[in-house]
Amino acid sequence: MSPRPAFVRALVATLFAATWADAARGQVAAPQQQVAQPQQVAQPQPPAPRQPPAPRQPPAPRQPPALSPQEQAALDQLLAAWEARSAAVKTWSCTFHKWEYNAWSPADAQGQRLAFAESTGELKYAAPDKGLFRIKESKQWNPQTRRYEVRGGESGEHWVCNGESIYEFRHTDRQLRETKLPPEMRGKAISDGPLPFVFGAKAETLKKRYWMRIITPPNATDQIWLEALPRFQADAANFSKVELILRSRDLMPFAIQIFKPGGRDQDVYQFDPNTNLIDKGLDLFRDFAKPTTPFGYKYILEEVPAGPQAAPPGGMRPSVPANLPR
Numbered sequence: 001m002s003p004r005p006a007f008v009r010a011l012v013a014t015l016f017a018a019t020w021a022d023a024a025r026g027q028v029a030a031p032q033q034q035v036a037q038p039q040q041v042a043q044p045q046p047p048a049p050r051q052p053p054a055p056r057q058p059p060a061p062r063q064p065p066a067l068s069p070q071e072q073a074a075l076d077q078l079l080a081a082w083e084a085r086s087a088a089v090k091t092w093s094c095t096f097h098k099w100e101y102n103a104w105s106p107a108d109a110q111g112q113r114l115a116f117a118e119s120t121g122e123l124k125y126a127a128p129d130k131g132l133f134r135i136k137e138s139k140q141w142n143p144q145t146r147r148y149e150v151r152g153g154e155s156g157e158h159w160v161c162n163g164e165s166i167y168e169f170r171h172t173d174r175q176l177r178e179t180k181l182p183p184e185m186r187g188k189a190i191s192d193g194p195l196p197f198v199f200g201a202k203a204e205t206l207k208k209r210y211w212m213r214i215i216t217p218p219n220a221t222d223q224i225w226l227e228a229l230p231r232f233q234a235d236a237a238n239f240s241k242v243e244l245i246l247r248s249r250d251l252m253p254f255a256i257q258i259f260k261p262g263g264r265d266q267d268v269y270q271f272d273p274n275t276n277l278i279d280k281g282l283d284l285f286r287d288f289a290k291p292t293t294p295f296g297y298k299y300i301l302e303e304v305p306a307g308p309q310a311a312p313p314g315g316m317r318p319s320v321p322a323n324l325p326r
Contacts, residue, residue, distance in 0.1 A: 061211075061229065061230050061232065061233065061235075061236045063211060064211050064213070064229060067213055071213065075212060075213060075214055076203070078214065078224065078226075079201070079203035079206060079212070080203050081251060082201050082203070082246065082251050085252075086200050086201040086251075087200075089125075089127065089252075089279065090126065090127050091124075091125065091127070091278070091279055091280070091281075091282045092125045092252075092277070092278050092279075093122070093123065093124040093125070093275075093276075093277045093281060093282055093287075094122070094123055094271050094272055094273075094277065095120065095122050095123070095271075095272045095275045096121055096122070096123055096270060097119070097120050097269070097272070098117075098118070098119040098120070098135070098267065098268065098269050098270075099115035099117075099118055099268040100116050100119075100266075100267050101113060101115055101116060101266045101267075102265040103264065103265070104116050104143065106141050106143070106146075114141075115141075115268075117138060117140040117141065117151075118138070118139055118148070119136075119138040119139075119156060120135075120136055120137045120138075121133065121134050121137075121156065122136060123198075123271070124287050126282060126284055127200065128187055128200065129161065129163040129186060130161060130162055130284065130288040131160070131161045131288075132160045132161075132287060132288060133159055134156070134157070134158045134159075135156025136156065137150075137156075138150070138156050139151060152171075154169075155171060157169075158171075160288060160289075160290075160291055161288070162289065162290065163181075163186055163288075164180065164181055164186055165178050165180045165181060165290070166178070166179045167179075167290060167291050169291070169294075169297075174296055174297045174298060175298050175299075175300055176291060176294070176297050176298070176299050176300070177300045177301075177302060178299070178300070178301050179302045180301070180302070197228070197242065197244050197253065197256055198256065208231070209230070209231055209235065210228035210229060210230060210231060210235075210242075211229040211231060212226060212227065212228050212229075213226070213227050214227075215227045215243070222247055222248045223246070223247065223248060223254065224245070224246045224247075224248055224251075225243060225245055225246075226243070226245075226246070227241065227242070227244075228241070228242040228243075228244065229241055236261065238260075238261070239259060239260055240259045240260065240262070240263055241259040242256065242257070242259070243256070243257040243259075244257075252271075252273075252278070253271055254270070254273065255268065255269060255270040256268075257269075
């Protein structure tokens with residue numbers, strides 16, 4: 001079975017993190033001590049049952065140095081303006097380019113690390129809870145042939161959320177999986193999802209989940225750069241830092257760089273402003289409709305029961321953001 005695509009895995013974890021009660025532990029009575037009999041060899045006792053090891057916890061996020069009053073005021077002003085701009089966007093679609101860097105990435109003649117894989121795809125969004133992400137073309141570095149090779153047409157991630165269900169194509173398993181959202185989670189699947197940097201931005205949510213600061217380089221033109229560090233371990237388990245580039249003219253996302261834990265692996269997305277369609281060009285019924293099961297695929301329905309939501313400090317629902325979307 002292939003692993004569930006990272007964004008869908010993160011989105012489902014965000015929406016359905018249930019509160020589990022600790023199971024009562026049974027007490028094992030101490031064996032009665034026996035009086036040793038002459039010439040009797042003591043029988044070895046079976047070892048006590050071993051408890052499964054506790055899952056490894058991600059390292060606790062480290063708080064960066066505090067911002068100066070001027071820096072904090074500038075950040076608050078930017079986040080408020082960005083939230084207002086995001087709230088005004090009802091639909092958005094664009095194409096994007098993605099670069100993946102990891103330990104298998106090649107290097108050029110000067111030793112500069114190159115992407116291990118490059119992809120192009122499309123992204124669609126309708127407030128507050130509809131989205132589509134699809135990798136359409138992709139190529140990957142082959143260390144044996146020392147060149148990039150085109151991935152198969154059915155190797156890229158493809159998911160659709162219509163506000164009531166999440167549909168994901170799992171090409172390796174030849175499956176189309178539908179995960180139904182409980183009623184209390186509908187309307188929140190995208191805007192309150194794993195990484196709110198693309199699908200809606202709320203200033204208070206961002207400040208609760210991340211330590212943020214403006215890091216715009218002096219030579220940047222028509223760009224605002226933001227750095228976000230995770231406050232919670234659940235987030236830190238999936239990325240150590242996010243750098244987001246907004247266009248100054250309209251505060252729409254231009255690029256996002258996601259650093260994985262450890263800081264070496266990273267995914268970079270660049271959204272093509274020439275293909276931006278804001279509040280036009282989308283068919284809410286056709287673009288986010290339940291996909292047709294491809295020939296040779298198996299349709300699988302996953303029902304996730306509603307239940308109490310566990311929340312980390314600050315009243316936020318837990319989330320396990322990973323690459324957006326992968």
